[in-house]
Amino acid sequence: MNKIALITGATSGIGKACALKLAEKSYNLILTGRRKERLIALADEVESKFGIMAIILCFDVRNKNEVSDNLNSLEKEWKNIDVLINNAGLAAGKDPIDKGSLDDWDRMIDTNVKGLLYVSKIVIPWMINAKKGDIINIASIAGKEVYPDGNVYCASKFAVDALSQGMRIDLVKHGIRVCNIAPGMVETEFSEVRFHGNKEISDHVYKGFDALQSEDIAECIWFAISRPKHVQIGDMLILPSAQASSTIVVKK
Ligand code: NDP
Ligand code: 8X3
Numbered sequence: 001m002n003k004i005a006l007i008t009g010a011t012s013g014i015g016k017a018c019a020l021k022l023a024e025k026s027y028n029l030i031l032t033g034r035r036k037e038r039l040i041a042l043a044d045e046v047e048s049k050f051g052i053m054a055i056i057l058c059f060d061v062r063n064k065n066e067v068s069d070n071l072n073s074l075e076k077e078w079k080n081i082d083v084l085i086n087n088a089g090l091a092a093g094k095d096p097i098d099k100g101s102l103d104d105w106d107r108m109i110d111t112n113v114k115g116l117l118y119v120s121k122i123v124i125p126w127m128i129n130a131k132k133g134d135i136i137n138i139a140s141i142a143g144k145e146v147y148p149d150g151n152v153y154c155a156s157k158f159a160v161d162a163l164s165q166g167m168r169i170d171l172v173k174h175g176i177r178v179c180n181i182a183p184g185m186v187e188t189e190f191s192e193v194r195f196h197g198n199k200e201i202s203d204h205v206y207k208g209f210d211a212l213q214s215e216d217i218a219e220c221i222w223f224a225i226s227r228p229k230h231v232q233i234g235d236m237l238i239l240p241s242a243q244a245s246s247t248i249v250v251k252k
Contacts, residue, residue: 002052006030006081008061008119009088011038013188014138017214018085021222023050030078032057032070033088061088061115062107071122079126083225086116086160087138091153091194105152112156116163124171133176134225137164138217141184141237147246153194157182168234177232179224184239185249187211208251209242 005022009015011033019029023046031039031054039056046054055078059066089112092104116137127133142150143157164180171178191202217238224233242250 001077001080002026002028003082004028004030004078004080005083005085006032006119006123007085007087008032008115010042011035013190014183014186014214014217015085015087016042017218018087018221019046019054021215021218022083023052023054025222025226026050026052027083028052028078029054030057030074030081031055032059032061034058034060061119062110064114064118067115067118068122071119080130081123081126081133083134083136084120084123084127085136085138085221086119087136088115088119089138089156089160091142091190093196094149094153094194096149097151100152108152108156112153113159113163116160120163120167124167124176127176128171128174131175135164135167135171135176135178136221136224137167137178137180139164139180139182141182141239141243141246143180144182144237145246150246164235168232179221179233180235181217181221181224182235182237183212183217184237184243184246185211186214186217188214209249210240212238212240 005027007015007018010019010031019031019042031043033039036058043054043056046052057070059070092107093101137160139160140157142154143161146154161180164178168178187206191205195201220236220238
């Protein structure tokens, strides 16, 4: 059987680009997300274009029972996961700390931190058993520096950064590599989600400069996982050339 990658949040953006990149590299895929039609369409696409096998699991990473029921339902050979990409995540809102919504805060913390943990908790023992594996956690530049009105989203991504370090420390003895991926601005559905579907605001975010595309991040992830066994890429900060920090972006 080909190598196997499990990608959370494969219905869009970075997760979808990772699916296409790894299918091109002959990985069999476990594609997860909430939007089933998109998962079906992507599975069909990668199977027909690249001749690999893809299975879909439709669940919300915030729901620990859904996570464990779906992942534990995998057949034994599909539990032999080589690469876990913890990508599902979002920002909800961009408000000063005194104005933020509790619902937005719950959504971000439950998805970006607890969801990542729920998935990892199931997959890590399989990797330990196999004495191998790559875990890719999609953090953010927002997990390296806090910016105005970023408060809770930044906190959730600082948590992902800390979890990447913690996983690396605890899993090194098992031969598992952990890579923290910290992108700057990537043109995906991220801003549409963040601004609750307000296209007028979200369309503006990536205007006036060449934003990163999802494929740029997938390429970096492929670089990390395709290093020889003795090389571990611990952390990558990936920015558009027009971006110097969370708040400094040169726009035309
Ligand atoms: P998209 O909105 O395009 O994709 C987000 C993905 O996450 C979707 O596939 C979505 O699937 C999935 N997702 C969200 N919530 C849940 C949930 N509760 N359960 C299961 N899946 C979920 O955004 P990006 O591709 O940009 O985001 C991917 C990751 O990259 C996120 O962690 C984000 O924080 C991070 N990131 C993004 C940056 C950017 O500028 N775009 C920069 C730095 C980091 P579905 O809705 O079908 O469930
Ligand atoms: C997404 C990048 O700068 O919008 O994590 O927070 S940013």
